[in-house]
Amino acid sequence: MARLQIEAVSKRFGATDAVREVNLDIADGEFMVLLGPSGCGKSTLLRMIAGLEAPTSGRLLLDGRDITDVAPQQRDLAMVFQSYALYPHLTVARNIGFPLKSRRVPRAKIAERVAEVAATLALTPLLDRRPSALSGGQRQRVALARAMVRDPGAFLMDEPLSNLDARLRSATRAELIALHRRLGSTFLYVTHDQVEAMTMATRIALLNDGQIEQVGAPTELYDTPRTTFVAAFLGAPPMNLLPATVVARGGELRVLADGLDAPLGIADTCDDTPVTVGFRPERLRPTTGVGAVRGQVTMVENLGSEEVVHLTVGDRQVSARVPRPAGVVAGGQLALSVGPADLHLFHPESGQRLTWQADVPDPMTARTELPVA
Ligand SMILES: Nc1ncnc2c1ncn2[C@@H]1O[C@H](COP(=O)(O)OP(=O)(O)O)[C@@H](O)[C@H]1O
Numbered sequence: 575m576a577r578l579q580i581e582a583v584s585k586r587f588g589a590t591d592a593v594r595e596v597n598l599d600i601a602d603g604e605f606m607v608l609l610g611p612s613g614c615g616k617s618t619l620l621r622m623i624a625g626l627e628a629p630t631s632g633r634l635l636l637d638g639r640d641i642t643d644v645a646p647q648q649r650d651l652a653m654v655f656q657s658y659a660l661y662p663h664l665t666v667a668r669n670i671g672f673p674l675k676s677r678r679v680p681r682a683k684i685a686e687r688v689a690e691v692a693a694t695l696a697l698t699p700l701l702d703r704r705p706s707a708l709s710g711g712q713r714q715r716v717a718l719a720r721a722m723v724r725d726p727g728a729f730l731m732d733e734p735l736s737n738l739d740a741r742l743r744s745a746t747r748a749e750l751i752a753l754h755r756r757l758g759s760t761f762l763y764v765t766h767d768q769v770e771a772m773t774m775a776t777r778i779a780l781l782n783d784g785q786i787e788q789v790g791a792p793t794e795l796y797d798t799p800r801t802t803f804v805a806a807f808l809g810a811p812p813m814n815l816l817p818a819t820v821v822a823r824g825g826e827l828r829v830l831a832d833g834l835d836a837p838l839g840i841a842d843t844c845d846d847t848p849v850t851v852g853f854r855p856e857r858l859r860p861t862t863g864v865g866a867v868r869g870q871v872t873m874v875e876n877l878g879s880e881e882v883v884h885l886t887v888g889d890r891q892v893s894a895r896v897p898r899p900a901g902v903v904a905g906g907q908l909a910l911s912v913g914p915a916d917l918h919l920f921h922p923e924s925g926q927r928l929t930w931q932a933d934v935p936d937p938m939t940a941r942t943e944l945p946v947a
């Protein structure tokens with residue numbers, strides 16, 4: 575069992591607020607990913623949970639027990655770092671068994687447990703080697719095995735795949751997902767890589783400048799980003815975001831900007847209201863009609879499976895991810911369609927999602943009553 579509760583935890587380094595009043599309740603058995611750009615406080619938060627850094631304020635609870643001031647070794651947690659930090663002079667077997675040896679577990683018991691864990695991670699044939707005779711992926715598995723050997727309640731991992739090449743990273747992602755399923759332990763995993771977060775997490779906590787922007791299932795963050803920061807962080811290319819105005823035309827609401835005229839699919843009236851409108855590149859489709867989005871193509875990237883078309887809409891850049899061949903070339907004009915359900919509206923200053931769900935009232939949307947996304 576390992577439920578982790580982070581209660582109003584802050585960390586200050588001199589004048590830097592690395593982590594600011596973070597609240598997060600991680601259920602037993604979750605695969606929680608702390609995601610965010612470099613420097614947003616992910617490692618600091620993880621290190622506080624591991625006990626390697628003391629919070630400036632706030633509390634940490636493990637299964638309801640306050641562990642804020644408990645020594646790292648006394649927390650039922652295991653940490654896996656980006657650099658594997660294996661002992662170069664010890665064999666794989668002795669590296670894996672090290673945490674047990676330092677806890678004075680009997681030798682026979684250590685051998686038994688090392689064999690078990692090695693089998694789980696397909697390391698059995700490598701037990702007699704030294705780290706220098708292993709590939710990056712194998713070393714990473716040894717580091718994982720060393721964390722698993724104690725059978726901790728929770729695993730804390732800080733960018734453990736970032737030193738692996740792309741192919742190995744993808745394979746190890748799949749292994750971690752399988753491992754999590756098999757062990758049923760709580761995983762708390764730090765990364766700046768949205769693909770890792772989207773593919774592995776049961777929930778993502780997206781951090782920005784020491785604060786949590788949004789917590790939820792990967793699809794929740796992707797489909798209903800709560801802020802423009804979340805919208806712009808996820809997706810490749812990320813969501814297009816443009817300043818626009820919601821207007822009523824002929825009894826229907828539309829969102830307008832230079833090169834953009836898209837119906838919101840609602841019959842209503844309203845005063846002209848400035849917004850930030852968002853739409854994902856993969857939701858745009860070339861059309862022979864007038865098109866909701868119109869612009870001049872600046873570049874076409876061929877991804878093999880599809881193409882990313884970059885275009886100038888008004889004075890903004892927009893990207894569209896379209897099936898191949900799109901049949902467009904740089905310099906040409908392009909019209910694209912987008913459905914009302916694929917439009918996201920945000921407050922032009924705060925960047926907060928203008929939601930039309932009853933539980934998050936907003937003066938503007940309460941009036942316009944946009945449909946549930
Ligand atoms: N030991 C430290 N002393 C001073 N500043 C630090 C220390 N550790 C981290 N920071 C600062 O705290 C902020 C968050 O850092 P970090 O948690 O490492 O971010 P991330 O892991 O998301 O890249 C950064 O501005 C970083 O420079």
Ligand SMILES: [Mg+2]
Nearest residue numbers: 616617618732
């Ligand atoms: Mg870090």
